[in-house]
Amino acid sequence: MTGEPGGHDCHRDHGPYAGVADFLARIAADRPRLASRHTVELNAIAPRLDHAARPAAEEEPIRFHPARRTACLAYGATEFVAAWARTLRHPVTVRFDHVGSADETTGELLDALTRSLGTSPRRPGLLSLDLRDGGPDPTAAADPTPQSLRTALGESLAGGFYHHAARTARRGRAMVTPAGDLRHWWAFTTGLATALAALDEATEALELYHEARAATDDPKITMSAAYATAMLYARHLPVADRDPAQARDWLERALHLAAGLDDRQQRVVSTVFYEQGLALLDNQAGVSDRALRLIDDGLARLAAVLGPGERPQDLARLRHNRAQVHLALGEPARALADLDTVIAHDPGNCEYYVDRAALHRAAGRSRAAIKDYGTAIRLGPHLPEAYYNRAVLQQERGRPERARDDLDRVLAIDPGHLDARIALVNLHLRRGAFDAAEAGARAGLALAPQEPALLCTLGLVRSERGSPADADELFTRALAGDPELVEAWTNRAAVRFECGDVAAAVADLDRAVMLSAAPVPRYNRGTALMRLGRWDEAAGDFANALDQPGLDRALRRDLRAELARCRHAMAR
Known part of the structure; x- marks a missing residue:
């Protein structure tokens, strides 16, 4: 920070989050109450803050974090820094050295901080970042040994820092051979394959397992390689x-x-662990009853060999698998019972809360679902899908402001999340915020130029702004990408109706009615048919729409009025 003799050294040789971890740790020490609201992300980025953590070598992880988790950590850390920056009374500049040689985790977090500082409306200029590619010579790291590299590899894999894990594993593989040190060579090889699979480089991972089988016939290694190969396929x-x-x-x-x-x-x-792979394949193939038998048998066999409290995460994983099979078999109550048990035994796994929230949501228990999504967001932390699903529920409960807040968070973490982009643009549209709706739609189309839902929404904006030709063209492009998009048929019909091409509007609404039983397309078609004097057909559309369940009061009133007009016209 300002006045310090040097900056934070971000060189990748110092590991994931080098430099930024020191910066965050200093803020956490200075603002412990603020830090307590960001415990999960701070402990992940700066492990020394987590006094209860055990070394990775003592853990036996049965699952690995998705690669996208680092974006979630960056978002949480940025919120933490922004909250701290709002307490500043004087300008502060924080210097980071060797940014050009930083690990991907450091670069991602610094990018998030830079974006946040550039858009923050509060107290602009009080915090600034001085990012330097150069700086003092990086501190020389101790000469690594295979064991130290293996420890670093385990920590990076456990944290989900896969780029650093891959670099570490490659470095380790260059130091040992299968003939000279099979134990370390295999650890580096399977660690590299795990990192590559997480980074969507599974083809190279497959080649590594083929190499391992060619290098040794050690039964434990070939057993592990066989299972890993199966999961790749x-x-x-x-x-x-x-x-x-x-x-x-x-x-x-x-x-x-x-x-x-x-x-x-x-x-x-x-x-039992390997049989879960067979159960997965059976469930995917629709043979869920056989998958269920495998899981039940596995749980019984584990209970016979494990002591009380031993390997709780393994047992939780099997019960989680069973919950998914129960769901495939159409037994949501049993799936929920399994998830309740899973969460009781492994309460720190965000994935389980997301799955349970989905069951609550499907059963109409929106408050319970929102609570579980909130827990998943805290533990995840900041899971985009949990924010998105919670936003949908908030919207359904008539809380658009809360829904917009959650959707904004999704896009801050994952700007390419198209479902969130579409939902947020539609929320802006409903409240008449056309500038925000158009800006959001165009931002989404910059990432996905032919996304039908965004083209449709932008068409609505152009229509509302008195540009029917633009709107018609956008709806037509949307339908070229998705001929079953009811909203595009309905809205293009509205534009053509307003432009006087009633026959074309009816043709579009014919397609909409074929695709959907919703009342609005029939209401609109009835209105267009009335303009053409086809009163009997219009009356049929209004009557059909009135039979649909869940009509809101205003639409029901309008439908009854139009039906009465039709009947009056036919009676003359």
């Missing part, structure tokens, strides 16, 4: 390259090798 390879049959074959090889393990507990645990 089942979930991670590009969609065109996924192959359930190959995945099943590799799982069977892993199970064969697991059956030969000497230690009974490890044999059972590994076997």
Whole structure:
């Protein structure tokens, strides 16, 4: 900060979040109450702040964070810094050195901070960042050993910092060979493959497992490689390259090798774990009853070999799998019971709250769903999908301001989230904020130029602003991308009706009515048919619309009035 002899060293050799972690830790020490509202992201970015954390080497993770989590951490850290900046009384400049050589996590967070400072309407200029590619020579790191690199690799994988994990693993693989140090070589190889799969480079990960099988016939390594290969074929390879049959074959090889393990507990645990892959494939193939039997049997076998409180996350994962199978079998009550048990045993996993919220939402328990989404956001932290789903519920509950706040957060974390962009633009449109709606639609179209829903919404804005030709062209482009987009047929019909082309409007509304039983297309078509003097057909549309459930009072009143007009005209 201003007046300090040097800046924060961001060089990637110092690991994920180098430089920014020091900066955040200093603020946290100075503002502990503020830091307490951002515990999850601060502990992830600056682990020394988490006094209860155990070294990664002591953990046995059965799941890994998605790569997009770092964007969520950056958003939370930016909120923390912005809140701190609002307490400043004098301008402060924070210097960061070696930004051009920073790890991807550091760069992502600095980018988020720069955007935030550039758009903050509050007390502009009090906090500024001095970002330098150069700076004093980076502090020399201690010469790494295979063990120190392996520890660093484990920490990066556990944190979801996959670019740094991949670099560390490649560095480790360059130091050892399978003939000279098989244990470390395999750790670096499988660690690199895990990082690559998370970064959507699963094809290279597959090649690494083929290399491992060529390098050794060690049964534990070939067993692990077989399972990992199966998961690549089942979930991670590009969609065109996924192959359930190959995945099943590799799982069977892993199970064969697991059956030969000497230690009974490890044999059972590994076997049950690999069988969950078979259950996944069965559930995907629609054989959910067989998947359920595998999971139930696995839970029973684990209970027989595990002591009280042992491997709770493994048990929670199996019950979570069972909840998904119950859902596939059309048994949401059983799925909910499993998720309640899962959360009781593993309350720190955000994924479980998201799944339970979806069940609450489907059952109409919106308050319970909103509460679970809130917990997922806190633990995640800042999961875009949880914010988005909560926004939808807030909108359904008549709370548009809260919905807009959540949608703004989604887009701050993930500017490419098109569903959130579309929902936010439509909220702006409903409240008559046409400038905001048009700006939002154009921002979305800059990322996805042919997105039908955004073209449709922009068409509505242009129509409201008295540009029917622009609107018609935008609706037509939307329909070229999605011929089943009812809103585009309905709105293009409205534009053509207002321009006097009533026959074209009716033709568009014919398509809308074919695609949807909603009352508005029929109401609009009835109105157009009345203009053409086709009173009997118009009356049929109004009567049909009146039969639809859930009509709001104003629409019901208008439909009755128009139906009466038709009947009066036909009686003359």
